[in-house]
Amino acid sequence: MEPTTFILFGATGDLAKRKIYPALYNLFIDQKLPESFSLIGLGRREWSDETFQANVEQSLRDFSRRESADTSKIKQFVEAFRYSVLDIGRKEDYQKLLQLVEEREQELNIPQNRLFYLSVGPEFFVPIADNIQSSGLGSTQGWKRLVIEKPFGHDLQSARELNEKLSKAFTEDEVYRIDHYLGKPMVQGLETLRATNPVLQALLKNRYIANVQITANETVGVEERAGYYDHVGALRDMFQNHLLQLLMMTAIQLPHGSNIDQMRLKKKQVIEALEPVRKQDVGLNIIRGQYQAGSIKGAQVPAYTSEPGIAADSTNDTFIAAKLQIDDYFWKGVPFYIRTGKRMMEKSTRIVVEFKDPIAQLGSVKDSSLQPNLLVIEMSPNESITLQLNMNDPHHKGEIKPVNIELHSSQNDLPEAYENLIHDAMNGDATYFAHWDEVELSWEWVQPILEAFEENLIPLYPYAAGSYGPAEVDALLAKDGYHWWFDSKPEQNSETQNNSTTYSMATL
Numbered sequence: 001m002e003p004t005t006f007i008l009f010g011a012t013g014d015l016a017k018r019k020i021y022p023a024l025y026n027l028f029i030d031q032k033l034p035e036s037f038s039l040i041g042l043g044r045r046e047w048s049d050e051t052f053q054a055n056v057e058q059s060l061r062d063f064s065r066r067e068s069a070d071t072s073k074i075k076q077f078v079e080a081f082r083y084s085v086l087d088i089g090r091k092e093d094y095q096k097l098l099q100l101v102e103e104r105e106q107e108l109n110i111p112q113n114r115l116f117y118l119s120v121g122p123e124f125f126v127p128i129a130d131n132i133q134s135s136g137l138g139s140t141q142g143w144k145r146l147v148i149e150k151p152f153g154h155d156l157q158s159a160r161e162l163n164e165k166l167s168k169a170f171t172e173d174e175v176y177r178i179d180h181y182l183g184k185p186m187v188q189g190l191e192t193l194r195a196t197n198p199v200l201q202a203l204l205k206n207r208y209i210a211n212v213q214i215t216a217n218e219t220v221g222v223e224e225r226a227g228y229y230d231h232v233g234a235l236r237d238m239f240q241n242h243l244l245q246l247l248m249m250t251a252i253q254l255p256h257g258s259n260i261d262q263m264r265l266k267k268k269q270v271i272e273a274l275e276p277v278r279k280q281d282v283g284l285n286i287i288r289g290q291y292q293a294g295s296i297k298g299a300q301v302p303a304y305t306s307e308p309g310i311a312a313d314s315t316n317d318t319f320i321a322a323k324l325q326i327d328d329y330f331w332k333g334v335p336f337y338i339r340t341g342k343r344m345m346e347k348s349t350r351i352v353v354e355f356k357d358p359i360a361q362l363g364s365v366k367d368s369s370l371q372p373n374l375l376v377i378e379m380s381p382n383e384s385i386t387l388q389l390n391m392n393d394p395h396h397k398g399e400i401k402p403v404n405i406e407l408h409s410s411q412n413d414l415p416e417a418y419e420n421l422i423h424d425a426m427n428g429d430a431t432y433f434a435h436w437d438e439v440e441l442s443w444e445w446v447q448p449i450l451e452a453f454e455e456n457l458i459p460l461y462p463y464a465a466g467s468y469g470p471a472e473v474d475a476l477l478a479k480d481g482y483h484w485w486f487d488s489k490p491e492q493n494s495e496t497q498n499n500s501t502t503y504s505m506a507t508l
């Protein structure tokens with residue numbers, strides 16, 4: 001990997017401490033950092049290099065997944081770290097920064113390869129990009145890259161304005177928009193799973209698939225992010241970015257070994273083919289909800305509107321479910337049901353592909369003991385791929401029961417999303433970053449829903465914390481003859497949950 005200077009805005013913040021330093025440390029341990037590497041942390045706090053390094057050390061002890069929080073390794077790692085006080089609006093601070101960057105480049109023999117990572121609020125993206133350009137920090141003889149966190153805009157118009165302004169200082173090829181779902185190993189493996197398994201490739205199309213369900217449920221509530229979340233809600237926080245990215249990654253059809261341009265083109269084609277929702281029709285296909293008080297794993301939790309920092313009359317959405325249709329050759333007629341919510345019964349991120357029942361299709365009598373074949377891709381809390389088939393039950397002759405063939409990774413130290421993404425950004429590989437075209441098209445698709453929410457055109461359904469969301473979300477599928485898989489409601493999935501046999505296979 002090429003020698004790199006990593007310039008981190010927001011180095012004193014929460015994301016840096018919880019995700020960025022542990023990810024960099026893991027890359028260091030795995031020898032995936034450039035040999036010549038300099039990191040310069042920035043913030044308004046008056047920290048010395050030593051205070052900064054001590055804070056980074058502490059964050060590794062608190063958040064690194066590596067059990068070996070090995071003191072000598074950590075010391076070696078933080079040697080590359082320096083700190084500079086910088087107020088985003090103060091031009092003179094960028095001159096001081098430029099001087100430090102150049103000093104370190106000379107000291108470590110680093111060509112001018114500069115990665116600017118903006119781990120700060122989105123209101124700072126444009127001023128920082130402008131100051132990078134006007135200070136000379138962006139005039140490098142090597143490469144420059146801008147890594148930005150979400151949210152990328154608040155709606156279609158603000159996203160376009162932001163993009164336009166950023167493009168004055170960085171070209172599209174230099175902008176790396178983080179969507180951490182794209183960094184999850186299972187998401188990165190989806191395309192290979194399909195492209196290298198002709199069996200799956202042959203089946204993943206509308207001829208064989210009844211529906212696709214994408215779930216990203218969380219047990220956490222608004223946490224300490226009331227100020228941010230109450231202006232954003234589940235639609236902007238999760239749906240517009242992570243869930244639409246999951247949909248694109250599920251639906252793209254690519255030959256094995258495709259390059260980044262083909263991948264981006266195909267993703268774009270998927271989202272372009274999404275049937276648009278008209279504002280007046282939002283109520284037909286979209287359910288929004290807000291959590292009430294309830295209990296999760298035995299602990300009582302307050303209602304959203306009783307959370308610290310949330311207005312008692314807030315109408316913000318903490319849950320959203322949607323039915324979407326992709327109008328293309330492969331997916332026409334296959335509903336995609338997508339949901340995400342806070343304070344749900346359990347943490348689960350998964351994609352379920354439900355196959356059509358060929359017996360029912362042939363018009364024979366439906367055998368109610370037969371469960372559909374399912375392909376289940378679990379991303380959280382564990383990573384696994386399961387195929388549900390039907391087999392004879394040897395103990396009860398003549399009876400058929402579902403059998404799950406489960407593949408899970410035996411590696412418990414899989415890289416985390418941020419590790420993958422930071423490594424890719426330093427390597428100049430933007431495959432798993434969101435291209436502007438995808439971001440713009442996602443906002444375009446979501447815009448009528450945002451407007452319907454703002455104009456209160458659809459109900460805001462309450463749901464108890466610790467449930468699976470408002471009851472109406474079941475009806476969204478029931479009217480098409482389906483139900484959500486793997487919600488542990490006894491009346492729904494009891495057969496599958498209780499009677500199935502699982503054969504587990506660990507991969508190397």
Ligand SMILES: NC(=O)C1=CN([C@@H]2O[C@H](COP(=O)(O)OP(=O)(O)OC[C@H]3O[C@@H](n4cnc5c(N)ncnc54)[C@H](OP(=O)(O)O)[C@@H]3O)[C@@H](O)[C@H]2O)C=CC1
Nearest residue numbers: 010011012013014015043044045087088119120121149150
């Ligand atoms: N935290 C998380 O889990 C996630 C965060 N994000 C995104 O990451 C970004 C950062 O979030 P997070 O770390 O949580 O935020 P924090 O509020 O914890 O940190 C903000 C950082 O910005 C710096 N900062 C704020 N104002 C200025 C200023 N005027 N000049 C210089 N530095 C400034 C702060 O430094 P100082 O106080 O020293 O000035 C601090 O380091 C946001 O865009 C957020 O949406 C995305 C996904 C998850």
Ligand SMILES: O=C1O[C@H](COP(=O)(O)O)[C@@H](O)[C@H](O)[C@H]1O
Nearest residue numbers: 180216218220237238242349380
């Ligand atoms: O980006 C975000 O994602 C997290 C959920 O991420 P996960 O990897 O734990 O599924 C969510 O809690 C947060 O609100 C959102 O901003």
